[in-house]
Structures are given as structure tokens and as C-alpha cells.
Amino acid sequence: MRLLHTSDWHLGRSFHRESLHDAQRAFLDHLVAVVRSEGVDAVLVAGDVYDRALPGLDAVALFDDVLHRLADLGVPTVFISGNHDSARRLGVGAGLIGQAGIHLRTDPGECAEPVLLADQHGPVAVYGLPYLEPTLVRERFGLAKGGHAAVLGAAMDRVRADLAMRPEGTRAVVLAHAFVTGGAPSDSERDIAVGGVAAVPASVFDGVHYAALGHLHGCQTLAPHLRYSGSPLAYSFSEARQRKTMWLVDLAADGSVTAERVDCPQPRPLATLRGTLEALLTEEAYAEHEQSWVQVTLTDAARPSEPMEKLRRRFPHTLQLLFDPEDGGAEPSRSYAARVSGRDDLEIAEGFLRHVRPGAEPEPDELGWLREGFERVRGGADRKADLAR
Numbered sequence: 001m002r003l004l005h006t007s008d009w010h011l012g013r014s015f016h017r018e019s020l021h022d023a024q025r026a027f028l029d030h031l032v033a034v035v036r037s038e039g040v041d042a043v044l045v046a047g048d049v050y051d052r053a054l055p056g057l058d059a060v061a062l063f064d065d066v067l068h069r070l071a072d073l074g075v076p077t078v079f080i081s082g083n084h085d086s087a088r089r090l091g092v093g094a095g096l097i098g099q100a101g102i103h104l105r106t107d108p109g110e111c112a113e114p115v116l117l118a119d120q121h122g123p124v125a126v127y128g129l130p131y132l133e134p135t136l137v138r139e140r141f142g143l144a145k146g147g148h149a150a151v152l153g154a155a156m157d158r159v160r161a162d163l164a165m166r167p168e169g170t171r172a173v174v175l176a177h178a179f180v181t182g183g184a185p186s187d188s189e190r191d192i193a194v195g196g197v198a199a200v201p202a203s204v205f206d207g208v209h210y211a212a213l214g215h216l217h218g219c220q221t222l223a224p225h226l227r228y229s230g231s232p233l234a235y236s237f238s239e240a241r242q243r244k245t246m247w248l249v250d251l252a253a254d255g256s257v258t259a260e261r262v263d264c265p266q267p268r269p270l271a272t273l274r275g276t277l278e279a280l281l282t283e284e285a286y287a288e289h290e291q292s293w294v295q296v297t298l299t300d301a302a303r304p305s306e307p308m309e310k311l312r313r314r315f316p317h318t319l320q321l322l323f324d325p326e327d328g329g330a331e332p333s334r335s336y337a338a339r340v341s342g343r344d345d346l347e348i349a350e351g352f353l354r355h356v357r358p359g360a361e362p363e364p365d366e367l368g369w370l371r372e373g374f375e376r377v378r379g380g381a382d383r384k385a386d387l388a389r
Contacts, residue, residue, distance in 0.1 A: 001119045002039055003173070004262075005247040006031065007046035007214030008231035010084065012059030015293065016319035020233060021058055023267035027232045028066045030265050031246070035075050038248060038262075042117055042124075043075060046214030046229065047082025047131055047177030049090060071100040078115050081106040081130040082177040082214055105175070106130050108137045112158035114172075121253035123170045127159045127208075131177040131215075135375055149200040152178055160207045171255045172208040177215050180204075183228060186217040188236035198344075202226055209255035218242050225257050232264040237295040237320065240270035268293050268317065274324075277304045281314055295320040345374050 011024055035043060050059055070077045079102070081087040091106030098104070103115045105128025114125035132151045138144070141154035156174070163172050179185070181199045202222055205211040211226045217239055219230035229247050234240065245261035252258070271289040273280060274297040280286055294315045298307060303323060311318045343351070349370050353362045362370075 001041045001117065001124055001251045003042050003044055003249040003251060004035060004040045005044045005212040005227065005229045005249055006232060007229045008048040008217055010048055010051040010231065010235060011062050012055045013051035013235060015235060018319065023233055024062055026265050028062060032066065032069050034262055035073055040075055041119065043070060043077040044175055044212040045077065045079045046175045046212045047080045048084045048214060049079060050085050052084060053086035067102050071102055074101065076101045076103065076115065076117060078103045078105060078126050078128050078175060080128040080175045080177060083131045087130055108132055108140055111155040112162040123167060124173060124251065125163060125166055125170055126173045129155050129174060129176045135378060148178060148198050149204065152176065152200050153204050156204050171251060173210045173212065174205060174208045175212045178213065179215055180213060180222060182222050183216045183220060184218055186236055187238035188217055210249060210251060210257050219245050219261065227259065234270055237270060237272050240272050274299060276300050277307055277310065281310060290315055292317060294318045297322040297324050299324055299326045301325050346370055
């Protein structure tokens with residue numbers, strides 16, 4: 001069975017205020033063309049279809065259009081909701097849409113209810129595990145406590161129990177939206193850690209033949225049966241060196257997997273440039289980036305006059321300007337955003353306590369209160385969003 005694995009479309013997202021609508025449309029055109037030309041038997045979309053819970057009308061129109069085109073091809077497609085999606089909104093009409101071969105898996109309670117496919121070698125059970133926020137789903141899985149690893153492990157236990165009841169030789173495919181240990185993040189993913197470690201061990205997916213992962217924006221292979229497709233477009237300059245692709249996966253009769261990458265069309269190259277303003281404006285080495293989307297870090301000892309205006313004369317698509325004086329300068333070498341990059345909310349709060357109380361470490365009770373507070377705030381916000389839906 002030939003599967004096309006993609007994820008993290010983030011429909012409706014912009015790139016430093018540059019619209020990506022046309023680029024996202026071009027990607028979806030490409031996806032449909034690949035399904036047709038490569039003889040794809042099923043499409044797997046591993047979450048973050050939209051960039052936000054309340055997507056704009058243009059983003060909804062893109063999604064609606066690709067649903068109709070995939071249904072017209074008669075190729076089964078399985079979607080799960082990601083941490084950016086509103087599971088309730090994405091799942092509206094799932095029963096009716098499923099009759100057209102488009103399967104929306106957004107309800108955690110349906111983790112063990114697979115989409116059943118078949119080829120000449122027998123059945124393939126495709127299980128869709130939507131993004132599982134621990135504070136919202138623990139009770140549904142019978143857990144008193146636990147984080148991402150616990151809830152995803154409980155969901156996979158249900159998957160394995162269902163699979164054990166299937167005919168011998170049934171091959172199993174799982175879609176999941178999570179941060180699996182060993183994966184490499186980018187700056188553009190929304191942090192899913194609150195008060196603890198977000199990563200889940202790869203062993204959670206033991207017992208299935210292929211796990212189509214979403215959430216991390218770089219295409220990567222954690223094991224032959226465990227892969228991230230990555231996002232089809234770059235959503236931050238940290239992705240400048242990433243090759244944006246989908247996985248074309250062949251699932252053999254014995255459940256073994258072979259896969260190849262299919263490149264996605266890109267609207268414009270990305271470049272991260274560093275140097276003095278004069279060097280950037282005059283040196284020939286930078287000529288190849290004149291039509292790229294550009295992030296510039298200026299290293300001048302003193303901040304130049306009107307740097308963005310001057311840079312855009314040579315690099316008209318300069319989108320981000322940073323300053324990092326090589327001699328240290330009078331200003332901090334890194335922005336606040338850069339100093340806290342990669343740290344979760346709890347770590348930032350701990351850093352604040354150390355900053356206002358030099359030499360004093362946060363007390364264990366204080367850390368407990370902070371952790372509880374962040375979890376309650378996040379859980380409360382998600383519940384309010386559900387009620388609003």
C-alpha cells in the first residue's frame with residue numbers, strides 16, 4: 001500500500017507578515033498532483049491543518065477545496081487535529097465527510113477506532129490519534145496524573161488492544177501529533193510543554209508498522225517506521241536549511257516500510273545573513289540572496305542610520321533585522337526573545353525569580369505553585385475554547 005505522509009500545513013499562517021496564501025495553494029495543488037501521478041492509495045495528514053483555532057475564511061476555503069479534490073480522486077485521506085487546531089471545529093461534520101472517504105479524527109475517544117483499508121495483501125488499520133493535551137484527556141484515559149508520555153501511552157494501549165482483535169496479518173498505521181524523543185525542533189513550533197517534559201519515548205509506538213508523526217517542522221527519520229514529514233513550507237528562519245518534503249511510503253505485505261522524500265514547491269529561498277552594513281551592501285558574495293527572504297544580523301559597533309531602508313535597496317525582501325555588535329557594544333548582544341528561546345514557561349518563570357532575588361534559588365513549594373498555575377491556566381483556556389465552540 002502506498003501512503004503519502006504530510007503534516008503541519010498551518011493554513012492561514014504568514015511569514016513575518018508576508019502572506020503565504022498563494023504558496024499554500026501551490027503546495028495543495030502539488031499534493032493533489034502527487035497523489036494522482038504516484039498512485040497513492042491513502043493520504044495521511046498528521047495534524048496542524050490550520051495555524052490557529054479560529055482560521056480565517058481564506059484558510060478555510062483552501063481546506064474545503066483540497067477536501068473536494070481528494071474526494072474526487074477517490075483516495076482515502078485521514079486527518080488528525082494538532083495543537084494549533086480547534087479539534088471541535090476541525091471535526092464538524094466528520095461523520096458525513098467520512099462517507100466521501102475523508103476521515104477526520106479529532107476525538108480522543110476514537111483513538112482505537114481505525115479507518116480500515118485493504119490492498120491485495122490484506123487489511124490495513126489506520127489509527128488517528130489527535131493531539132492529546134494531558135490536562136484535558138487524563139480522566140478520559142483513566143489517569144489520575146501524568147503528562148504527554150502517559151496520555152499518549154494510554155491511547156496506544158487502546159490501539160494495541162484493538163489491533164489484537166483484528167485478523168492475523170493486519171498491518172497497523174498510526175497518525176500522532178507529538179514531540180518524540182530524538183526529534184529536532186525549529187523556532188516555529190508552538191511549545192507543548194507545561195510544567196514538565198513534553199517529549200515522549202519512541203517506544204510508545206511499539207507494535208505498529210508505521211507511525212506518521214506531526215508537530216516538528218523538519219523532515220526527519222527516528223526509525224524506519226517512525227518519521228516526521230515536517231511542514232511543507234518554512235515558517236521561521238531557523239528552517240532556512242531544511243529541505244521541505246512529504247514522505248511517499250510503501251507498506252509491504254509483511255509490514256516493512258520503504259520511503260522516499262517528495263519535494264514541496266517553495267515560494268522563495270530563505271537566507272540568514274550576518275555582517276556589517278557596508279559589507280552586506282557591497283560584497284559580491286551576497287548577490288545570490290538578493291531575491292531571497294532575508295534575516296539580517298548587523299555586527300556594526302554602532303547602530304547604523306536607517307539600516308532597513310538601505311538593506312532593502314539591495315535585498316528588497318528583507319523581513320527581519322537583528323543587531324549583534326562584534327565588540328559587545330553598549331546594547332545587549334541578544335534580544336529578550338533570543339535569550340528565552342527554547343525555554344518553556346516554567347523555566348522562564350524560574351529565571352525571573354532568580355533575577356529579582358539574586359543568589360536565591362526558587363523553593364520547591366514555589367516551583368510547585370508555578371507548575372500548578374501554568375497547568376490550570378492552560379487547561380482553563382482550552383476548556384473555555386471548547387465551551388465557546
